[in-house]
Amino acid sequence: MKLAMIGFGQAGGKVVDKFVEYDRERNAGIVRAAVAVNSAKADLLGLKNIPKDQRVLIGQSRVKGHGVGADNELGAEIAEEDIDEVQGAIDSIPVHEVDAFLVVSGLGGGTGSGGAPVLAKHLKRIYTEPVYGLGILPGSDEGGIYTLNAARSFQTFVREVDNLLVFDNDAWRKTGESVQGGYDEINEEIVNRFGVLFGAGEVQDGQEVAESVVDSSEIINTLAGGGVSTVGYASEGVEPRKNNGGGLLSRLTGGDEPDDNLDTAHTTNRITSLVRKAALGRLTLPCEIEGAERALLVLAGPPEHLNRKGIERGRKWIEEQTGSMEVRGGDYPIPGAEKVAGVILLSGVTNVPRIKELQQVAIEAQDNIEEIRQESDSNLETLINDDEDELESLF
Numbered sequence: 001m002k003l004a005m006i007g008f009g010q011a012g013g014k015v016v017d018k019f020v021e022y023d024r025e026r027n028a029g030i031v032r033a034a035v036a037v038n039s040a041k042a043d044l045l046g047l048k049n050i051p052k053d054q055r056v057l058i059g060q061s062r063v064k065g066h067g068v069g070a071d072n073e074l075g076a077e078i079a080e081e082d083i084d085e086v087q088g089a090i091d092s093i094p095v096h097e098v099d100a101f102l103v104v105s106g107l108g109g110g111t112g113s114g115g116a117p118v119l120a121k122h123l124k125r126i127y128t129e130p131v132y133g134l135g136i137l138p139g140s141d142e143g144g145i146y147t148l149n150a151a152r153s154f155q156t157f158v159r160e161v162d163n164l165l166v167f168d169n170d171a172w173r174k175t176g177e178s179v180q181g182g183y184d185e186i187n188e189e190i191v192n193r194f195g196v197l198f199g200a201g202e203v204q205d206g207q208e209v210a211e212s213v214v215d216s217s218e219i220i221n222t223l224a225g226g227g228v229s230t231v232g233y234a235s236e237g238v239e240p241r242k243n244n245g246g247g248l249l250s251r252l253t254g255g256d257e258p259d260d261n262l263d264t265a266h267t268t269n270r271i272t273s274l275v276r277k278a279a280l281g282r283l284t285l286p287c288e289i290e291g292a293e294r295a296l297l298v299l300a301g302p303p304e305h306l307n308r309k310g311i312e313r314g315r316k317w318i319e320e321q322t323g324s325m326e327v328r329g330g331d332y333p334i335p336g337a338e339k340v341a342g343v344i345l346l347s348g349v350t351n352v353p354r355i356k357e358l359q360q361v362a363i364e365a366q367d368n369i370e371e372i373r374q375e376s377d378s379n380l381e382t383l384i385n386d387d388e389d390e391l392e393s394l395f
């Protein structure tokens with residue numbers, strides 16, 4: 001499907017920048033337009049692929065291009081104040097050619113955390129196309145203020161978008177490695193997973209169209225109904241069939257190769273196991289899949305390694321696991337690809353212990369911050385006033 005992507009804040013900008021690169025390399029046709037919005041000038045300068053005239057600096061009069069320093073209330077305020085400048089960049093997007101908007105942001109900081117929900121609300125008011133969010137949760141080692149920001153932003157963002165796709169940095173941290181160091185790899189993972197998902201339904205001219213190919217309306221219908229979504233992914237390398245599959249020998253022998261049945265069974269089994277691995281492995285937002293309201297299964301790879309039976313079996317299995325009656329599924333044929341990938345979008349998930357944990361830590365952080373603020377006020381009073389109150393201030 002064709003998206004207008006808007007990256008808000010540093011993480012959002014970097015991820016959208018990477019999406020543009022992914023799209024260009026694979027000719028995937030997902031990113032119809034890309035915009036970056038930030039209150040920090042340096043972050044915008046660091047981007048490589050988003051066109052310069054599509055990078056919007058907001059809040060200049062308030063923060064002079066230096067960012068909001070993890071103050072997401074300020075982030076929300078300046079987004080509201082400068083929404084016309086953001087709209088200016090969006091005005092140059094041929095919106096009639098996009099299927100949806102995707103607002104991408106890290107939820108732990110200030111600019112994106114506060115600004116992304118404001119932008120989503122604005123877009124929904126103006127356009128009829130769906131507005132999705134891609135929200136990135138901070139690592140649990142990032143500290144109280146990031147957790148508090150994320151919990152408040154999450155709550156607001158979910159309400160303002162048609163669906164919030166979530167990626168949890170914490171679940172993707174490698175052991176012994178700080179989240180900071182691993183961002184490049186993490187961003188690669190984000191773009192890869194969501195790239196395959198959104199790339200489905202965007203068949204390019206001249207590309208093969210399988211009978212059960214996923215259409216972008218199936219992605220939209222899976223996301224419709226709102227709430228929170230998570231994505232599972234698994235892949236397996238395959239030998240691209242040499243181009244003589246339909247070549248001279250096979251044509252001379254009538255087309256069918258003798259081991260075709262065996263191949264079909266093998267392909268079906270591979271798909272079934274990929275579906276299980278994708279659903280039971282690491283999700284972008286770890287959660288219980290039972291109770292997910294809707295799901296979409298996409299099998300991407302060379303057409304000769306995809307088959308309807310495998311997808312049907314996978315779909316049934318997901319129905320059993322989630323208890324959902326709305327499980328869609330289909331192919332995303334990529335001729336010449338060297339792997340088969342199974343992607344599962346689980347939409348409307350509600351059993352998410354990670355969010356409950358985040359909220360708990362956020363409430364503690366909020367209480368602590370308030371306590372420390374009060375204490376520090378009284379400590380300062382004690383410091384600056386002499387014990388017997390004998391001194392008088394000048395004015």
Ligand SMILES: Nc1nc2c(ncn2[C@@H]2O[C@H](COP(=O)(O)OP(=O)(O)OP(=O)(O)O)[C@@H](O)[C@H]2O)c(=O)[nH]1
Nearest residue numbers: 009010011067068069070106108109110111112138
């Ligand atoms: N996945 C991923 N997460 C990131 C990246 N950079 C930052 N983050 C996460 O995003 C959160 C918010 O950080 P930023 O996006 O840098 O913040 P900002 O929106 O620019 O806001 P301020 O810097 O406070 O003005 C952090 O807590 C990290 O968890 C990145 O490149 N990839």
